[in-house]
Amino acid sequence: MKKKLVQQVSASFKEKFGAEPGHIFLSPGRINIIGEHVDYNDGFVLPAAINKYVCFAVSENGTSNVNLYAKDLDQSYSFNLNDALQPGDTMWANFFLGVAHLIKERGLTLSGVDVVFSSTIPMGAGLSSSAAVECGFAFALNNIYSLGLSKEEIALIGQKSEHTFVGVNCGIMDQFASVFGKKNKVIKLDCNNLDHEYHSADFKEYSLLLLDSKVKHTLLESGYNDRRNEVEQGLAKLKAQYPEINTFRDLSEAQVEACKDLLGDVVYRRCLFVVREIQRVLDAVSALEKEDFKKLGELMFATHNGLSKNYEVSCEELDFLADAVRNDENVLGARMMGGGFGGCTINLVKKDAVNGIIERVAAAYKEKFNIKLEAYKIKISKGTSVYKNEHAGI
Incomplete structure (x- = not known):
């Protein structure tokens, strides 16, 4: 190639x-x-x-x-x-x-x-x-x-x-x-x-597979700016509450939970996602070091859930692609990747099952959305x- x-x-x-x-x-x-x-x-x-x-x-x-x-x-x-x-x-x-x-x-x-x-x-x-x-x-x-x-x-x-x-x-x-x-x-x-x-x-017997939703919703630009404003508001309120903290990196999940009413539902969920995601990256590094790919996959699914429910930057097509492999024994993890509202999911898949998964998900995706799914087998x-x-x- x-x-x-x-x-x-x-x-x-x-x-x-x-x-x-x-x-x-x-x-x-x-x-x-x-x-x-x-x-x-x-x-x-x-x-x-x-x-x-x-x-x-x-x-x-x-x-x-x-x-x-x-x-x-x-x-x-x-x-x-x-x-x-x-x-x-x-x-x-x-x-x-x-x-x-x-x-x-x-x-x-x-x-x-x-x-x-x-x-x-x-x-x-x-x-x-x-x-x-x-x-x-x-x-x-x-x-x-x-x-x-x-x-x-x-x-x-x-x-x-x-x-x-x-x-x-x-x-x-x-x-x-x-x-x-x-x-x-x-x-x-x-x-x-x-x-x-x-x-x-x-990744040993696993490989990375990208499934391209082939959609880009117009929400990307406005949604991105809205999220930035929401987390900035949230951090300002959290800093007022906890003067010792400078960034989201200094916050614990429990501290965000304690300020749920102060932040209001939407800003609370945005901040909760950020604090959890920062921790997930550290946990993912640890999982890679131990070659614990099952754990890495669980973290990827958790990130998708957070992006979909708390940060709300997913879309129906990306949620469908993540859900389509969620209970597949050959898939350890999947999540939407990037700014959101379209683009790809990244999947950690057993090498010998890749083609079968592409075939199965592509058929289901076509039936549901009448869109031809693109799949990219990638190496680092x-x-x-x-x-x-x-x-x-x-």
């Missing part, structure tokens, strides 16, 4: 620019094992890079022009690095413009490049194709022009590009996972200070990197 993508992008580059590309880079999408909606609530997250990629074929062109070709869209876009770079109407090009602008802003010298890119990361499935594009382009420029940017700086440039040129106020998790990913490792990331540690994620892979393939001579 990876090799095929590289070959297709290389061939497309030769067709567009009349020569073999000088460099090939791969930038992965990401999953999050557990730790949802806690990146902006002082919690920890547990993401990993996956074997779905944006592939970039790149050559220096000796000018100040950046010439881009989006193979999947069959669209071209060019800009001059000497110009004042601004976001434009071509949405996908803004990722590249933002990265180039932010690198220039650091006083680093860039020259023009020709770029062809293509992706195997499903769009709209919540696997962070945007972070892969930003970080892949920043990584490519850093590599080609020896800019001396650290991995952390590349992730932060990707995030800021999305904030300022794309207009999405994302957390750092997506970019961090795309750049810092390691094969068969999850990253326990502290979103406050970017402290991180790797933990083994070799390394982060953004230079592609080397001696056999292909690339």
Whole structure:
């Protein structure tokens, strides 16, 4: 799959620019094992890079022009690095413009490049194709022009590009996972200070399966902002009650329970979810260390229940997908993944049962919603990197 993508992008580059590309880079999408909606609530997250990629074929062109070709869209876009770079109407090009602008802003010298890119990361499935594009382009420029940017700086440039040129106020998790990913490792990331540690994620006879609901409800943007406001209100009230606490990380479940009437039903349930989810990430790390995959699965189901009932960011389709595998002996855990109101569920499934589960759930999903379910079998892979393939001579 990876090799095929590289070959297709290389061939497309030769067709567009009349020569073999000088460099090939791969930038992965990401999953999050557990730790949802806690990146902006002082919690920890547990993401990993996956074997779905944006592939970039790149050559220096000796000018100040950046010439881009989006193979999947069959669209071209060019800009001059000497110009004042601004976001434009071509949405996908803004990722590249933002990265180039932010690198220039650091006083680093860039020259023009020709770029062809293509992706195997499903769009709209919540696997962070945007972070892969930003970080892949920043990584490519850093590599080609020896800019001396650290991995952390590349992730932060990707995030800021999305904030300022794309207009999405994302957390750092997506970019961090795309750049810092390691094969068969999850990253326990502290979103406050970017402290991180790797933990083994070799699931033995189990594997990760994503079931894509193929829906995106319009509630995502408004629902996200509402939740942020609700938890901020809740934390302010809890701080007034418990002056010794600074963040949700300092709170116990019992303290939140004791303030149920003070908080009011909705804010109470939002805060309860956050405190429980922060603890679940710590418990999940412990379960991974002990290779207690049954426990990990239980935590995933518990997260889904919390996201559905207390944080209320699920939807009928995601609840259906989680419930469809809940009592299957071959499935240890499942939960909705990402912002909510659509996207994927992530499932921990016995390897030899994967195809049967896809078949069964897809049929039930089609019957219920008349939507064709997409399934992605994924592996945990390394982060953004230079592609080397001696056999292909690339």
